[in-house]
Amino acid sequence: MTKKTPKTTSKKSKERSEPHARTRAAHAQETAEDYVEAVFDTVQEKGECRVLDLARHFAVSHVTVSRIVGRLKQEGLLETAPYRPITLTAKGNRLAKRSKKRHQIVLEFLLSLGVDQKTAEIDSEGIEHHVSEATLAAMKRHLKTRH
Amino acid sequence: MTKKTPKTTSKKSKERSEPHARTRAAHAQETAEDYVEAVFDTVQEKGECRVLDLARHFAVSHVTVSRIVGRLKQEGLLETAPYRPITLTAKGNRLAKRSKKRHQIVLEFLLSLGVDQKTAEIDSEGIEHHVSEATLAAMKRHLKTRH
DNA sequence: CACGCAATGTAGCATATGCTACGGATGAAG
């Protein structure tokens, strides 16, 4: 056997695989973050949040929303009952505030780079979920010094 | 009927839903981009790219890789045959180069913000797929002026 | 050139998130 490559996962390849594993973990949290944000905003704006409000917000069918709301309820982030409005639990409220804060910083950061408003809103919606505490801190520094 | 809210999707809610639709579209492209990048790098580094190379790279099972490689072959990005190495098509090569370039800029950009190497590598792996041409251009400008 | 291990493929399962079609619940208006 020539054995140019190790059979087991090398230290180097483990390092390379970690970013992808982290990205998958971020995507697993993404729906929860976007949903509690949306519930928070909708309640603020129109007093209550309904399944159809979220369906319109995300541009998906009410069926998709209904199922996801059920799961997030199981996870203790949302409260709801059949044909009733959706509210945030204390836990959901904390996640919403944390997520909104991070989202806002990412958005302002992109704007500070000179990205136009619409593009900044689009890109920040995806980027926010992949911004670690360290990167968020760096963005805050940039906003304070350069702005 | 009090009709506080319009039944149909308002212009405002359409604007709000667009970022989420864009994020979903980005995620639909993400696997393809990461895979062609990985194939490109692996071929460069060790002469050929095997299913297990990608499995280690992404830290997933060889089964997951095998299925995805089959799909990307159908999409015309990869070439392969049973028990044979994986290669890029011309189309796959173009996507790989484009993706690698963008990934590299995002990484360097995060480093230029003062983010540590490991964190920058992790965050850029997820962020890259959500960076539009406009934001990428803004990052390039930042790298030229501030660095 | 036969053997056996490593690599790859296949079967079958799970979860997450999309959809359409249809049926039941709610509540505003008469």
Added chain:
DNA sequence: CTTCATCCGTAGCATATGCTACATTGCGTG
């Protein structure tokens, strides 16, 4: 209090991406 439009839930389907267990191929070694 009945009616009926709107909202919501459920059934059933699809795709993408994870997994384990098992079958098969291929190749280096003896």
